Amino acid sequence: MKKLSYLLLFSFLLISCTSSQKMLERGQYDQAIDRATEKLMKKPNNSKELGVLKEAFELANMFDKERIEFLELEGREESWVEIYELYEQLNWRQNKVRRLPSQIRNEFTFYNYDNQIVESKMAAAEVSYNRGLDFLERGDKMSARQAYYEFDTAAEIYPGFEDVDQKLAESHQLGMNHALYFIENNSGMVLPDFFDVEMKKTTLKDLNTHWLNFDTYENENTEYDYFLILNITEISFSPETVERKVYSESKEIQDGMRYEYDDDGNVKKDSTGTDIRVPNMVTVTAEITESEQSKTAFVAGSLDFYDLKTDQLLRTETASVEAVFEHRYGEAKGNSDALSEETAEIIGGRAVSFPSNEQMLMDATELLKNRSKTVISRNRRLLEN
Template sequence: MWKTIIFLTAFTIWGCASVQKELNRGNYSNAVNLALSKLKGKKKSEKDIIGLRDAYQYYIAEQLRKVEQLKLQSNKDSQILSIYEAADNINSSIKPLLPLQDQNGFVTDIPLIDVKAEVAKYKSRVADQLYFNAIGNLEKGGKMEARKAYDQFQQMINLTGATSHLQSLRDEAKKKGTTYILALGEIDSKISVSKAVKERFMSLSSSTLSKNWQRVDITADKRTPYDYELIFVLEDFVLSPEKESSREYIDKKEIEESAGTSSRDNEKIKRKIEVSAQVVELYQFKEAQVKGKVILYDVVKKKNIYSEPVTAAQVFENYASTFKGDKRALSDVSLKRIGGKPIAFPSNDKILGDAVATLKKNMEQQALKAYSNL
């Protein structure tokens, strides 16, 4: 008998080295999963069967020890449930494979420890505690407490399934935990812009500005008690005049070229020469600079709690170049610009509108930071 046990132990260590390595390290869950992966195929070996049997025995013993230790402590039901659920999942993976038999007829069974009753028991206990805590947080009335309540109701739904009662409580927590913000656009009375530019600036997006716990409306809803007003202000802009300038310059470069072939040894002869090209360049430039600020106004306290300046610019640049002479003399910069043509300058409305659109994006990013913790 002892010889048989010694043989089987040696066989396990020799033939199931990877599983044994995980067991030696105390990684019993990894050992079980590794052993299971070896037994998923059609061909099952005796060493893999023994590997799973040993790994499961170590694993389940460790998990039950952990549970007994946690039972001695308070508020550990959630951790105990996680352990039982993991053990139940392991059982579900092993059960379809039983009884285990290799291709040579070796058969063994693994006595699984049924934990389904414990899973149900602790799932009920955890759900009861979540419900008690969630109701307590909801009754406190604060936004942060309501958000905790929402998470707890959602955990309950994930744990026990959705009911109309739980969904109603979760929705109530969502409503109480949400910060309501009304977004407004303003243009300083000192400046005048076209209708098209005004529309580009004033067209705000609720979906872009809203976050999980911050709902931003762009149209006031009389039924909504707003906590804050988010104000985008276009304060000023500067349009540069259309600038067009031309210049001429010469690119020079020393290059090697063939000068024939040596009659003595038939080798190619090279000589250095200087080549040049005259470049005529036309440069076009126009710019719009805009500035504004983002304001967050506390409706209850009736004061600004945030104000930050924001700027943006839109630049139009164009190069049109031609050359005379040897193309090989052109610099990399000149080569990139050769072939361009003069084009029409953008209208004031177009360049200003593009600058305003960029400004608004910058403002949106600034705003998201301003109320991220509200």
């Protein structure tokens, strides 16, 4: 990564240091114009940069005009978009030079391209619009999407062109795929009412894309392309269990101060003659009896993706989840200073009531919602086709 960063930095510096003359020699005429105008704005009397600007300006315009002449001679309707862009480029180029001081502007001849721009703009928008109509008439989703992009091009070139906004909305609607997400209970267990209600709260709208829409409630006016079925195959609950274990913890702690003695048994003294005292470290121990309550709810199932156009199962992914209830509490005998932070948190606690199966299923439902959303998000590309 460091090598890549250095390489990118080097490339940026290399481009930044490239002179307008070098750009001109490479045929990078518009880049040369940018660099030369930048220099001339600071130093209008720079004759070298003025020479580069004049040559790059003349060559760039010449090539663009020759290209326009060729495209007009060729007479292909689809060329109008490029012709329009070339006229815009010619206009942009001379407007860039117009911003320079008058002593530089006087060295150039400027042309009014307004008529050519308006004419080619209208023709380009009309070509894209008509191509959009052709695609739209085919009636299939992929053609509707092609139509949308053609109408979008027309709207970008010429905002408000005919009824292009209406055609954009129409082609977008025809090109959209719709997927309905729902639950099937094949577990053999009757599910409480809240299960379906909560599962339908899965927020899939933020997974929508430009060509894909998700529903969790069926819309009678929508023709669906895909069914996403959460198939529940098993629901089970573990027994309520309490496990106990006894263990000890030890820790070395300071218990006051003590004198420090030399090898002869005499109290050591510092340079001022004061007795030296050091922390008195002792090992303390505590015996812990820990209890852990636990219970789980397991929901097994799969998320099945069906293509309604072909009536085929496209993909199946597991959607099993397990909700876990755990509660630890304990008591300690001995020195409480020996306890670790984790153990100290459970000391003095008491047993709590186990959650009901319904509450455990509610917790599992939340996990299942998140799991379903993750699987659907991962398979969005499959559903956009």
